[in-house]
Amino acid sequence: MRRRDFLTGAAGLLGAATTSFAARANVPTPFTFDMAPPMGAGDEAKFIEWGVKTRGEDPKFLTERFGRYLAMVRNEDIVDERHKRAFLCTPREKFVLKQNLGRAYDHAFLDIGWGVTISGPHIVGRMTSTINPQKGEKVLEVGTGSGYQSAYLSHLTDQVFTIEIIKPLAERTRATYDDLIKDGYSEFKAIGSKNADGYYGWEEHGPFDKIIVTCGIDHVPPPLLQQLKDGGTMVIPVGPPGAQRVLKVVKTKGADGQVTVARSDIYNGRIVPFVPFTKLEGDVIKGTHNN
Numbered sequence: 001m002r003r004r005d006f007l008t009g010a011a012g013l014l015g016a017a018t019t020s021f022a023a024r025a026n027v028p029t030p031f032t033f034d035m036a037p038p039m040g041a042g043d044e045a046k047f048i049e050w051g052v053k054t055r056g057e058d059p060k061f062l063t064e065r066f067g068r069y070l071a072m073v074r075n076e077d078i079v080d081e082r083h084k085r086a087f088l089c090t091p092r093e094k095f096v097l098k099q100n101l102g103r104a105y106d107h108a109f110l111d112i113g114w115g116v117t118i119s120g121p122h123i124v125g126r127m128t129s130t131i132n133p134q135k136g137e138k139v140l141e142v143g144t145g146s147g148y149q150s151a152y153l154s155h156l157t158d159q160v161f162t163i164e165i166i167k168p169l170a171e172r173t174r175a176t177y178d179d180l181i182k183d184g185y186s187e188f189k190a191i192g193s194k195n196a197d198g199y200y201g202w203e204e205h206g207p208f209d210k211i212i213v214t215c216g217i218d219h220v221p222p223p224l225l226q227q228l229k230d231g232g233t234m235v236i237p238v239g240p241p242g243a244q245r246v247l248k249v250v251k252t253k254g255a256d257g258q259v260t261v262a263r264s265d266i267y268n269g270r271i272v273p274f275v276p277f278t279k280l281e282g283d284v285i286k287g288t289h290n291n
């Protein structure tokens with residue numbers, strides 16, 4: 001079965017019936033960091049027209065994306081223009097399972113197979129805003145999953161690295177990116193991906209300006225902290241199984257060479273459960289990295 005049959009093919013499935021008010025672009029206009037989707041509170045119609053014309057996307061999903069966007073702005077999950085553009089330019093519908101297409105923009109995490117999930121849009125927005133990647137910065141994601149988080153990141157910086165421990169999932173997501181690149185989503189060329197245990201980071205591409213971890217663990221992995229630049233920021237769910245708190249971790253080095261690590265809770269103590277940060281032993285996933 002081709003990945004497209006399995007995953008999305010959303011535009012092909014639902015698009016033809018719903019495009020009425022603007023000619024649909026055959027391929028997305030290549031993304032640029034100064035792309036300006038309409039983003040004002042009253043701009044829904046303009047945004048949909050823009051998305052159909054320039055990105056060749058389905059008005060149904062564009063409408064749902066804009067609705068979720070407004071809720072996320074109200075909730076302060078996305079707070080500035082760059083992050084607003086990143087959310088509005090990322091087609092979440094291309095990263096969910098076909099049976100979940102109707103829920104792509106729900107305020108919810110969704111099953112993506114192998115017992116793991118695509119995180120909900122609000123948490124993706126909030127965690128990404130926390131690390132606030134700038135163009136040119138190197139960002140490492142641990143826990144590729146569906147690929148949505150890294151796709152979102154590729155609208156903020158042109159250097160994204162992502163690691164997934166489940167081999168067939170890593171391969172499926174790589175195929176998703178490659179198909180989307182062929183379809184014209186050139187921004188996803190910025191994403192380097194690999195199948196490995198992300199506990200050890202990705203040394204050959206480090207150090208990283210920012211690190212985002214999307215699986216839960218009871219401590220901050222020392223190799224990740226080591227691969228974070230001085231002055232860098234990591235966001236990571238830390239706590240016992242199923243009861244993590246999402247921490248912002250900032251690493252600084254004083255004039256005396258002393259490294260300081262400051263931690264703060266991005267949800268003021270709220271518990272947010274994440275899928276476990278599992279461990280690879282040889283080729284087999286066995287247990288977790290919890291102490």
Ligand SMILES: C[S@@+](CC[C@H](N)C(=O)[O-])C[C@H]1O[C@@H](n2cnc3c(N)ncnc32)[C@H](O)[C@@H]1O
Pocket residue numbers: 116117118119142143144145146147148149150163164165166169196197198199214215274275276277278279280
């Ligand atoms: C919440 S899910 C994925 C969310 C993902 N960022 C997305 O946008 O869909 C967390 C992912 O972390 C992966 N994971 C768990 N332990 C890992 C490890 N040691 N190294 C790399 N990935 C890991 C899981 O297999 C799962 O795909």
